[in-house]
Amino acid sequence: MLIIFAVLVAAGFFTSVMMGSVRIPFQEIYDALFGAGAGTHQQIIWNIRLPRTIVAALVGINLSLSGAILQAIMKNPLADPHIIGISSGAGLTGIMVMLMLPGHEYLVTPAAFVGAMAAAICIYILAWKNGIRPVRIILAGVAVSAFLGAGISALMIFYSDKVHGALMWMVGGLAARSWPHVDIIYPYTIIGIVLAFLGAKHLNILQLGDEIAKGLGLNVEVTRIVMTAIAAMLAASAVSVVGLLGFVGLIIPHATRLLVGSDYRFLLPGSALLGAAVVMLSDTFARTAFAPTELPVGILMAVLGAPFFLFLLRREL
Amino acid sequence: MAVLEARNLKISVQDKVILHDVNVAFTEGKRTAIIGPNGAGKSTLLKALSFVNPKYDGEVLLDGVNIREIGRKKISQRVAILPQAPVAPPDVTVGQLVDFGRFPYRSFIKASDPKADREAVEWALDRTHLHDFRDRRVMALSGGERQRAWIAMALAQQPEILLLDEPTTYLDIGHQLEVMNIVEDINRDYKMTVIMVLHDINHALQYADELVVIKNHGVFAQGTPKEILNVKLLADVFGVRADIFKNSQGISVLSPVSLVNRD
Numbered sequence: 001m002l003i004i005f006a007v008l009v010a011a012g013f014f015t016s017v018m019m020g021s022v023r024i025p026f027q028e029i030y031d032a033l034f035g036a037g038a039g040t041h042q043q044i045i046w047n048i049r050l051p052r053t054i055v056a057a058l059v060g061i062n063l064s065l066s067g068a069i070l071q072a073i074m075k076n077p078l079a080d081p082h083i084i085g086i087s088s089g090a091g092l093t094g095i096m097v098m099l100m101l102p103g104h105e106y107l108v109t110p111a112a113f114v115g116a117m118a119a120a121i122c123i124y125i126l127a128w129k130n131g132i133r134p135v136r137i138i139l140a141g142v143a144v145s146a147f148l149g150a151g152i153s154a155l156m157i158f159y160s161d162k163v164h165g166a167l168m169w170m171v172g173g174l175a176a177r178s179w180p181h182v183d184i185i186y187p188y189t190i191i192g193i194v195l196a197f198l199g200a201k202h203l204n205i206l207q208l209g210d211e212i213a214k215g216l217g218l219n220v221e222v223t224r225i226v227m228t229a230i231a232a233m234l235a236a237s238a239v240s241v242v243g244l245l246g247f248v249g250l251i252i253p254h255a256t257r258l259l260v261g262s263d264y265r266f267l268l269p270g271s272a273l274l275g276a277a278v279v280m281l282s283d284t285f286a287r288t289a290f291a292p293t294e295l296p297v298g299i300l301m302a303v304l305g306a307p308f309f310l311f312l313l314r315r316e317l
Numbered sequence: 318m319a320v321l322e323a324r325n326l327k328i329s330v331q332d333k334v335i336l337h338d339v340n341v342a343f344t345e346g347k348r349t350a351i352i353g354p355n356g357a358g359k360s361t362l363l364k365a366l367s368f369v370n371p372k373y374d375g376e377v378l379l380d381g382v383n384i385r386e387i388g389r390k391k392i393s394q395r396v397a398i399l400p401q402a403p404v405a406p407p408d409v410t411v412g413q414l415v416d417f418g419r420f421p422y423r424s425f426i427k428a429s430d431p432k433a434d435r436e437a438v439e440w441a442l443d444r445t446h447l448h449d450f451r452d453r454r455v456m457a458l459s460g461g462e463r464q465r466a467w468i469a470m471a472l473a474q475q476p477e478i479l480l481l482d483e484p485t486t487y488l489d490i491g492h493q494l495e496v497m498n499i500v501e502d503i504n505r506d507y508k509m510t511v512i513m514v515l516h517d518i519n520h521a522l523q524y525a526d527e528l529v530v531i532k533n534h535g536v537f538a539q540g541t542p543k544e545i546l547n548v549k550l551l552a553d554v555f556g557v558r559a560d561i562f563k564n565s566q567g568i569s570v571l572s573p574v575s576l577v578n579r580d
Contacts, residue, residue, distance in 0.1 A: 209400075211369055215367060215369050215397065217389045218420065263409075
């Protein structure tokens with residue numbers, strides 16, 4: 001199954017690089033990637049399509065892993081960095097830095113991480129009463145998300161002259177994403193993948209419930225805090241690059257769970273691959289389907305994701 | 318020889334005292350049943366004894382050593398606990414579940430010993446008669462089979478002490494005996510100390526060497542069933558008037574007759 005996912009990633013990658021206002025044949029992509037190509041098409045590939053495709057893949061990986069981790073540690077099938085407000089936390093602090101400390105863009109991701117972590121802690125505190133209950137987490141998340149969203153909107157209105165493409169950012173989009181954005185996100189993706197995969201065994205144990213996990217010698221509290229930090233870091237780095245892109249972290253881990261099962265040693269790599277493929281393909285569709293108008297990929301994800309959320313709500317809670 | 322011991326144990330949950338002044342010692346190699354009315358704190362005691370709930374005052378000693386100084390994973394290699402009504406993800410198989418019991422022997426840095434793991438898992442499946450169920454999904458099994466799978470997971474920890482919280486709840490009478498016989502065999506064959514919270518006092522009479530009776534947040538009585546279990550105790554602890562007689566095997570059984578008028 002993981003091999004199928006990998007093939008899907010390759011397909012998504014080539015489709016994304018191939019499709020657009022100018023259609024580039026496969027042979028030229030191959031030549032351009034491996035050094036032999038020349039001319040306008042190569043320029044398009046190297047300067048526009050390729051970096052955007054890579055950003056899409058990395059964002060897909062980060063959000064999917066973040067969602068998969070959150071679903072285990074919050075014991076909640078509906079957990080997703082966007083829905084429970086972690087993305088909003090990242091967004092608020094990220095935007096604050098962008099607007100109030102211009103010229104310090106390198107601080108955006110660390111600030112977003114702090115915001116994401118603070119939002120996660122808020123949700124835990126609000127939802128914690130004799131243990132974690134799935135419904136309480138979602139409700140607390142909705143409240144935190146709304147509160148932080150209000151902060152983001154307010155900032156955007158006060159600084160409306162400075163916010164370029166604010167609307168795009170609010171729904172999550174990949175327009176004009178290029179090499180600098182790749183540089184922002186890829187270290188976090190690598191660190192996130194390594195840490196998440198190291199924690200897979202622990203997440204498996206955590207899925208058995210806190211009491212069993214403690215009985216098996218797992219330090220549940222520490223595991224939860226560390227994994228929350230990893231999830232927050234992954235979500236924050238994605239938010240710093242594409243804005244509030246929702247539902248990826250919800251849909252992908254669930255689809256993967258249906259296809260490969262709930263063993264995190266397979267679920268995490270599966271989610272990462274499927275996430276990369278889906279975001280690349282969705283973005284390709286979103287930017288080509290209504291050409292010349294380019295749809296933010298976030299709109300497409302919300303159109304797919306909201307009904308899926310309702311489906312899960314009816315089935316699981 | 319006391320293998321597990323609680324001294325001056327006091328446990329509160331949200332400012333409400335659940336247990337206080339609990340002093341109790343469990344004998345090595347014996348089967349001990351903890352009985353008492355609902356809400357008396359039996360499960361709470363089990364969680365403290367296994368360090369699943371470390372929020373207690375007083376001491377829990379494992380072979381005379383305070384378990385706070387032992388470390389979580391080391392405790393789990395020696396003490397296994399099966400809580401009430403555990404839930405696994407829907408697609409986890411019996412084999413995977415039992416393998417989770419090897420978690421205390423695995424760590425980030427050190428690779429586990431695959432041979433020891435495999436042997437422990439085989440042994441656990443063997444003892445619970447689950448060899449043919451290895452690839453079946455845990456949550457799709459019948460109640461009795463599922464409970465055996467969880468017991469197998471606890472056995473894969475290869476503990477010295479096995480703690481069970483009402484292992485027969487929700488099971489029919491045949492599956493109840495099946496589970497109790499598995500526990501009895503393991504205790505006999507491997508001298509594994511078993512401490513179990515039991516709902517059914519007849520099970521306690523049939524399967525326990527020693528009883529600990531919990532009432533009003535403390536230990537009401539402790540001893541062998543023969544010494545302490547009598548009509549007066551049942552009236553005092555459960556408010557029940559009961560007949561006690563011998564069955565065909567010479568084991569005491571009780572039959573509740575009526576409620577005692579409480580004042």
